[in-house]
Amino acid sequence: MIRTLFFILTVLALGFGFAWLAERPGSLSILWQGQLIEMSLTVAATVVLAIIAAVMLIWWIVRLLWTSPHSARRFFRARKRDRGYQALSTGLIAAGAGNALLAHKMSSRARGLLRAEQEPLILVLEAQAAVIEGRHDEARRLYQQMAEDPETRELGLHGLYAEASRLGAHEAARQYAETAAEQAPYLPWAAKATLEYRCQSSQWEDAIRLLDQQRVAHVLTRPEADRLKAVLLTARAEEQLEGDPAGARDSAVHALKLAKDLVPAAVVAAKAYLREDNVRKASSILEQTWKVAPHPDVARTYVRARGGDSAVDRLKRAERLASLRPNNVESLLIVAEAALDTQDFAKARARAEEAARMDARERVYLLLADIEEAETGDQGRVRYWMAQALRAPRDPVWIADGHISEKWLPVSPVTGRLDAFEWKVPFDQLEGPVEEGVVSRGDAAINALPPVKKAQSSTEKRAVVEQVEKTDASASPKTPAEPVRTPEPAETTSPFFGHPPDDPGVREGQRPADDKNRLRLF
Structure with a gap:
């Protein structure tokens, strides 16, 4: 132009x-x-x-x-170079497709047409061909040669890291990854591997510094970097909690600023404040986190924040926490548990039944069984709720890569992945309950039970005995050798399951002749 x-x-x-x-x-x-x-x-x-x-x-x-001789020489040299690059291109495509024979052939042809010191791609092709053919020693030698050249250092380190990982030499792989991360923090594979290695060895300070370098190099987006840094700060806070509560508090509070829904950070921050006798700050942090992510750990820490509180005080704190997230299962459960501790069975049962109607799962039915045991002692009703718990869906747990943990961990023990644990239902239990059968959920499970009958007090029982004794005395004189027999009451309480006790000698609809004359003991 x-x-x-x-x-x-x-x-x-x-x-x-x-x-x-x-x-x-x-x-x-x-x-x-x-x-x-x-x-x-x-x-x-x-x-x-x-x-x-x-x-x-x-x-x-x-x-x-x-200049004709030079021009002719340059023409033939360019033609030879073009043929070499054509062979190199064909060889790389063959290596990517897994054609070891063609890749090796093209590698030899490219080396004959091009000079390896001027074209590093020849070493790359030869290394890939060696890996495909299973000549791993030759591949490691070529990768080491590339790692010594500044132009191909990153590629050589990646190849050495891959070979060390394949052989299970984790220490060597860690060293190669750290070398690459220090020289080029913008490499995603090196940064990720180094970060995982440092987290597995609890080197939280080095991990946070490396994460900041990745953020500057734009390896991670800002939301990803903030989330991972919050996890690392929480892990450091858990480690500092025993020896340095103030440091644990600062780390956990910083983590909450980066990720407001990180429940472990809120729990650690609250515990650190409680060690400093700052109940108000601890409660404020837990309340803010509860509004975003209602979690049982937050509720338990909040209710038992003050060690000297009575059961009634804990119930008041539970009700205050529940008011922040009304119509929530966790809010209902924490109030029901606190009411059970105060022996307020009516409130405990009402809140537990509301939770069952909202989300019928294992924990809800186990709580109803505890309430039944404490209030009525009716083993039939207790067994009923336990059976419902066996059939109900499981509760959410901390899970990462199929591994279930009782508490949150910053790193997956299976893959070493950072921020792998999630609060959710285990995968293998999503399809159905543990025990086969139809699950009675919510209203169906509650309505299947008869209403709770109030147990007779000792005064009422004594009045019944006296009335029976007066009746027998007016009918006939009582001899000392003859025991006092009580007639069957006009209204008998039918068994819970609608049939006689599970006695092999007693069939349904039949009773021994003297069963009606059995002494009624109070």
């Missing part, structure tokens, strides 16, 4: 010059060696231009002849 524009401008300039000379006629006389040469200015300008063009043409021909 520039050459075309220059040519057009040159032609325009010549045309303008000749037009200018034509409008201003004149003559030119030259006396040279006794000869007088006369011509017009236009002819003289044309002759000058012709001479210049002839000189340029002659110079081009002479230069072409002079």
